[in-house]
Amino acid sequence: MNEELQAVEAELLARLPETKIDPTLEREQALMDLLGEPQRSYQSVHITGTNGKTSTARMIDQLLGAFELRTGRLTSPHLASVTERITLDGEPISAERFVEVYRDIKPYMEMVDSGVGVPEREGGPLPLSFFEAVTGLGYAAFADAPVDVAVVEVGMGGTWDSTNVIDAAVSVVTPIDLDHTDKLGGTPGEIAVEKSGIIKPGGIAVLAQQPVDAAQVLLKHAVEVDATVAREGMEFGVLSRQVAVGGQLLTLRGLGGEYPDVFLPLHGEHQAHNAAVALAAAEAFFGVGAAQNEPLNIEKVRAAFASVRSPGRMEVVRRSPTVLLDAAHNPAGARATAAAVQEAFGFTRLVGVLAVAKDKDVRGVLEAFEPVLAEVVVTRNSLPRSMPPDELAALAVEVFGPDRVQVETRLDDAIDAAVALAEEEGDLGGAGVLVTGSVITAGEARVLLGTLEG
CATH class of the missing domain: 3.40.1190.10 (Mur-like, catalytic domain)
Incomplete structure (x- = not known):
């Protein structure tokens, strides 16, 4: 079937x-x-x-x-x-x-x-x-x-x-x-x-x-x-x-x-x-x-x-470090997610993985996440509309500065890089990774990582 x-x-x-x-x-x-x-x-x-x-x-x-x-x-x-x-x-x-x-x-x-x-x-x-x-x-x-x-x-x-x-x-x-x-x-x-x-x-x-x-x-x-x-x-x-x-x-x-x-x-x-x-x-x-x-x-x-569940919306799919998936894809959604992460988790170090469509307000999304992310790993998802990583990185550098931006061309490599960055602090209980930028990004990361419910 x-x-x-x-x-x-x-x-x-x-x-x-x-x-x-x-x-x-x-x-x-x-x-x-x-x-x-x-x-x-x-x-x-x-x-x-x-x-x-x-x-x-x-x-x-x-x-x-x-x-x-x-x-x-x-x-x-x-x-x-x-x-x-x-x-x-x-x-x-x-x-x-x-x-x-x-x-x-x-x-x-x-x-x-x-x-x-x-x-x-x-x-x-x-x-x-x-x-x-x-x-x-x-x-x-x-x-x-x-x-x-x-x-x-x-x-x-x-x-x-x-x-x-x-x-x-x-x-x-x-x-x-x-x-x-x-x-x-x-x-x-x-x-x-x-x-x-x-x-x-x-x-x-x-x-x-x-x-x-x-x-x-x-x-x-x-x-x-x-x-x-x-x-x-x-x-x-x-x-x-x-x-x-x-x-x-x-x-x-x-x-x-x-x-x-x-x-x-x-x-x-x-x-x-x-x-x-x-x-x-x-x-x-x-x-x-x-x-x-x-x-x-x-x-x-x-x-x-x-009994409500909303997959891909502030969804925890891994522990130690905690990996969150969220489908935020515009500035308003990104601001809501950023506030929710701070309120619910209180991470001492949060690393972002971002893949976003090129027809979105990408700068606005980056600016919404900048206050809560220690670093961001920019990448792309599988859709043709996904912004090329180099273009996304150029915008991210303008918002985050060059020392806080890393580029990976594949989503799986980007997640691995973000986990490694989060683990650098040594306190896995206070470290986290947020994978976000679109529903497609969250969905593809969900397939890569699975869910805690299996």
Whole structure:
């Protein structure tokens, strides 16, 4: 089956990459029409934002599952296997089922590729992209399962993202910051225009704390479509948090009341805020704060959060020295990770391994990590978009100085070099390595190093 999955993945990767965006829902909607609108056969929660989408999606998934709902989850990108993008009841779809669903819908994808159901365009029809195809595969798999509710993370933006053929009753916007500025806009407010498109008429919009200009755009759109709004810091939020062994202990204020003594096995203040957003989204889905005024069952909420895992997000994969993986790939994410590392681990010496896409704000990422890294080993991951190590090193030297930068052309060599640098101090208990810069970097390092859970 691995060979069959690899063959299917190769066919999908032969399509336009997910970084190539043609802003229209026409192809995805045509595929849905040919498949009989599978995305209408279950309820959905839709999530956009700049950072925290995948972790928030995982939390919402766990919360809904705790209340005996069968869940599907669509997230991107993946760490190691394409099957991770589509989950059923919190677990990646099996390779066998992934292949089966792909084969079932492949003839319909080929029809859309040839222009069936899509308005004519100059130069001929544009085939479905990799992301459009995987989105269609996910929606079909959810309908076939069947699931009660799908938790869906956008790929990029919102309005024209191919996931936006669903009609979600609850739309979630995690914090908006600068990323994909060439496609979405140069300010949080401009980016919010695109992301606000997932908020549906008459639905509920759950909004994390936002920059002022982004908040104004989101609220304006919500009013225009007569959506109910729940805002972090107003209708819900984090009341308190304490660092705990293996995570943090929270008191959350939800739409229906307070939820004390909630253990979250994830590090960082940003994850506490993601938890508040996820709780409000689950409450909104169940009608808490509207028709239902009682809070959700506190024991089920606690059990759901305690079982949350977010691979590749501040994930410990080795001890002595501690090796952390994190998918931070923009300055806002890097700042959150840097703060979380300091708070949760208190390393006396932390060495970074950085491989980042060349179309990102690389200097901003370097500047965010500089205060917490003693040294940085720059390298690349396997994607063509990864910045060449020599170019990354030139930028890193400007931020860190020449004595704190080392270059390795291979990720495995970079990790080995960073471990050696961390061990130079002799105090392995206080030394650490942080591998970061992109989801791909974290995923490839995860494969190289394995995980503590095996």
